[in-house]
C-alpha cells in the first residue's frame with residue numbers, strides 16, 4: 001500500500017492539530033509508517049469558520065456520512081466528540097470495513113464494548129490512544145509495555161482542564177470561572193465543560209484505564225464521580241498546612257472483593273511527584289507487581305499534544321494493515337473471551353483516609369461530641385487544625401484528618417455530626433491517598 005487515505009470527522013482543536021502534525025512531520029511519518037498518509041476529506045458543521053490548519057487539498061463537507069461512505073477512505077478519524085453523531089458514524093465506518101481512530105473517551109467508555117465487538121467481527125481496528133490523558137501514550141504503556149504485570153492499582157490526574165483550574169486558583173488566587181473561560185479559549189475543555197469540572201470526563205477515562213489494567217468490560221455507569229466545584233481556597237490552604245496538595249484524581253484499585261473505580265478531589269502528600277503535576281499536565285501512576293510503581297507524565301489536552309496520540313494511532317494502523325486481525329493487540333488488552341467478571345466495588349466499601357472541614361460553634365464539649373461520633377464509627381483522628389474564635393460561641397473552622405475507614409462508616413459519621421446543633425452547614429470531605 002503506497003498511501004493510506006484518511007477521512008477526518010471534525011476540524012476543531014484536535015482535528016486541526018491532527019492535520020497540522022501530519023503535514024509538519026510528513027517525511028518522518030512516512031519513514032515510520034512505510035507509506036504516505038494523506039487526509040483526503042474532512043467534515044465540520046460550518047465550512048466558513050477559520051481553522052487552525054491549512055485545509056488546501058482536502059475535500060470539505062458538512063456531511064460526516066459522506067466520509068464514512070467514501071470507498072477511497074481507509075481510516076476514519078472521529079474527532080467530533082459526544083456519543084450521538086460520533087457513535088452513529090463510527091458504527092457505520094466499521095460496518096463499511098474502515099479502520100477507526102478516535103479521541104472520544106465518552107464514546108469509548110459508554111459504547112466501547114459494542115464498538116469493539118463490531119470491529120472484531122469486521123476485522124477492522126479501532127484505536128483510541130488520544131481518549132485518555134491527551135498526548136501521554138498511556139493506553140499503549142499499560143496494554144503493551146506492562147503486559148507482563150499483575151496490575152495492582154492506578155491513579156491519575158486525567159483531566160487537563162480541572163488540573164489547570166486547581167493550579168491557577170492555588171498559585172495565582174484566580175477565580176474558578178475566570179480560569180475555566182481561559183481553559184475553554186485554549187481548547188482544553190469539553191464542548192460541555194461540566195464534563196471537566198464535575199469529573200465526568202475523568203470518569204470516562206478512568207473507566208477505559210481500569211478495563212485495560214484489570215481485563216474487565218467497560219462499566220462507566222458504575223464509576224463514582226465527584227468534581228472540583230466544591231473545593232474552596234481554604235481547603236487548599238489547610239491541606240498545605242497539613243503537608244498535602246489537593247488534586248482531582250481518578251483511582252482504580254484491585255481488592256479481594258472487587259475493583260475500586262472512583263474520581264474525586266484527593267489529598268496527596270506534597271512530596272509525591274504526582275502532587276506536583278500542575279497546569280494542563282496529566283500524570284498517571286501505575287503499580288505493577290513486577291515493575292513496581294511507574295509514572296507517565298505529559299500534556300493532557302490541547303491541539304498538538306492530542307494530535308500526537310491521534311497520529312501515532314494512524315501510523316499503528318498503517319503499519320498493521322497487512323497483519324492478520326487475530327494477531328493484533330486486543331482492544332482492552334485481554335482476549336475478548338478472557339474478560340473477568342470481578343465486580344466494581346460500591347463506593348461505601350472503599351477504604352480511604354479523609355480530610356474533613358466543618359464550621360463549628362466554638363463552645364466547650366463540641367469537640368468531644370464530634371470525636372465520640374467518630375469513635376462510634378471506629379474512625380480515628382490523625383491530625384487536627386482548630387482555629388480559635390475571638391469569643392465563646394463564634395463559628396470557627398475545624399479541620400480533621402482521619403485514618404483509613406470504609407466510606408460507608410464515614411457517611412454515617414458525617415450524617416450524625418451534621419445533625420449536631422454546633423455544626424453549621426455541610427461538612428466538606430476530601431479523600432486522602434498516600435499513593436505508596
Ligand code: NAP
Nearest residue numbers: 010011012013014044045046079080081103104301302306
Ligand atoms: P471541537 O474543537 O469542538 O471540534 C469538534 C469538531 O466537530 C468541529 O470541527 C465541529 O465543527 C465538528 N462537529 C461538532 N458537532 C458536529 C455535528 N453535529 N456535525 C458535524 N460536525 C460536528 O472539539 P475537540 O476539542 O477537537 O474535541 C474533539 C474530540 O477529542 C472530543 O471527543 C474530545 O473529548 C476529544 N479530546 C479533546 C482534547 C482537547 O484537548 N480538546 C483532548 C483529548 C481528546 P465546527 O468546527 O464547524 O463547529
Ligand code: HSE
Nearest residue numbers: 159160161189190301
Ligand atoms: N477536556 C479534556 C481535558 C480534554 O481537559 O482533559 C482532554 O481529554
